[in-house]
Amino acid sequence: MLANSAESADPSAAKTDLQGLELAEHHFGPLLRPTRATQSAWTNYSINRLQTNKKYRTVVSVSRKGSEDGSEDGSGDGSGEDSEEDSEEYEYDEYSDEAWLFDSVKACVSQIEEEMDFENGILxxxxxxxxxxxxxxxxxxxxTDHLVRIYSPTAPMYIDVxxxxxxxxxxxxxxxxxxxGYKIQRxxxxxxxNAFAIKKELNNGCPPDVHTRNGWQTLCWGYYDDSHENYGKNWRRIECGQVELHEEGVMDVHEALFGEMEKPAETDSEAMLAYRRSLVRGIRLLLAAVGVSYDVACTDDESDEGTHELMLEGLSDKWVGRGIRNACGLRLARDAEEERAGAQERLEEAKGYDDDDEDDDEEGDYDDDYGF
Incomplete structure (x- = not known):
């Protein structure tokens, strides 16, 4: 069928006369322990990735096998020589606001690559x-309004974030x-x-509703509630937010990105910790792909550390890290107490401050109080 033919869909693919997994390995290899799939699945994946990379911008260039100078990156016409027009299209000002996402994604994802002992750039x-x-x-x-695609290095799938x-x-x-939020395409x-078509799949409502239709799934959301006259000098940090992950969804993400993983016996504590940590890392990669760094504690001697540039929690409680950890089957000894303390903090913030506290706030630097 022509729709599955690399020769009919992409000129660079036609020159290789390859199909299926061989086509994917040629353009994007080395793949990581590629899973078994049909030839058409790998061919469609390769064409989708080649054409998407040509239309949009990859975080780093993708060098193809068979290129003597490494200039073939999937963004040209397949000849290994990008036109001047193509080169200008993918240039960006390193000092522009848009450059922030590229730099942040590289920094966040490279940290995960290092943790997994991967070669720099493989993810x-x-x-x-x-x-x-x-x-x-x-x-x-x-x-920010960011939409990114993570092509699996293991299976003919991708995840939009x-x-x-x-x-x-x-x-x-x-x-x-x-x-x-995210959407897995198997x-x-x-x-x-088509970024415009994908954006239309989203809901333009309030934060909890954005990723609730057309196959999208919510990872987490948060906001300060400004209802009930919560504004002006009487404003209070009334935090609303939730992690909406569950263990089945976490396993789906890991399977799409890194393949299936056999669950060890509950009696093997060391192997079970490694298993849970791998699940956590899969979710962290979704965050990293949009420039969000978040270290999730997997043992009691580790701590949850979110990014300082983007605020995922509106108060001191690290409920995002705890929510991700719990969805991956990890429950630390301190989680129950921190959850209780977080609920108490929200209650106290919602009550507001007395007059003396308000006077103190007016005398100080408001921005310094919140670290912005």
Whole structure:
């Protein structure tokens, strides 16, 4: 069928006269322990990835096997020599707001590569940025609307990740909200991505509702509630937010990215910890693909550390890290107490401050209080 033919869909593929897994290895190898799949599945994956990389921008260049000078990166016409027009299309100002996403993704994903003992770039080259709207306030994002695609280095699949974020400090209040979600595509078509069509799949409602239709799944969301006259000098940090992961979804993400993983016996504590840590790492890669760094504790002597540039929690409680960990089957001894303390903190913040506290706030630097 012509729709599955590499020769009919991409000129560079036609020159190799390859199909299936061999085609994927030629353009994107080395793959990581590639899973068994039909020839058409791997061919469609390869064409989708080649055409999407040509239409949009990869985080790092993808060098193909068979290229003597390494210039073949999937963004040209398949001849190994990009036209001047193509080269200009993919250039970006390293000092622009848009450059923040590229730099952040590289930094976050390279950390995961190092943890997994992977060669630098092995995961970075799997990420293509489909939509990048970034507005910086000094050096930190004020607002983002990011859509990226993670092509699996293991299976003929990909995961689209969307991150919508806004945070702005005003004289007497902070406006903050975000939503992060993903969609697994297990059967890619032999066509390039269409970012506008993907954006239309999303819901333009409040943060909990953005990723709730057309196969999208919510990872986490948060915002400060400004209802019930919560604004002006009486504003309080009324935090709302939730991690909406579950163990089955976590395993689906890991399977799509790194293949199936056999669950060890519960009696083998060391192997079980490694298994759970791998599940956590799969979710962290989704965050890293949109420039969000988050170290999730997997043992009691580790700590949850979120990024300082993007606020995923509105108060001190690290509920995002705990939620990811719990969804991956890990429950630390301190989790119950920290969850209780977090609920108490939200309750106290919702009650507000007395007059003396308000006077103190007005005398100080509001931005310093919140670290923005």
């Amino acid at each position: 970075q080259k799997c990420i293509t940025i489909l939509w990048n709207e970034t507005v910086l306030d000094d050096e930190e994002p004020r607002s 969307h991150f919508q974020y806004y945070c702005r400090s005003r004289w007497s209040e902070v406006e903050w909200f975000y939503s992060l 059967r890619p078509s032999a066509t390039a991505a």
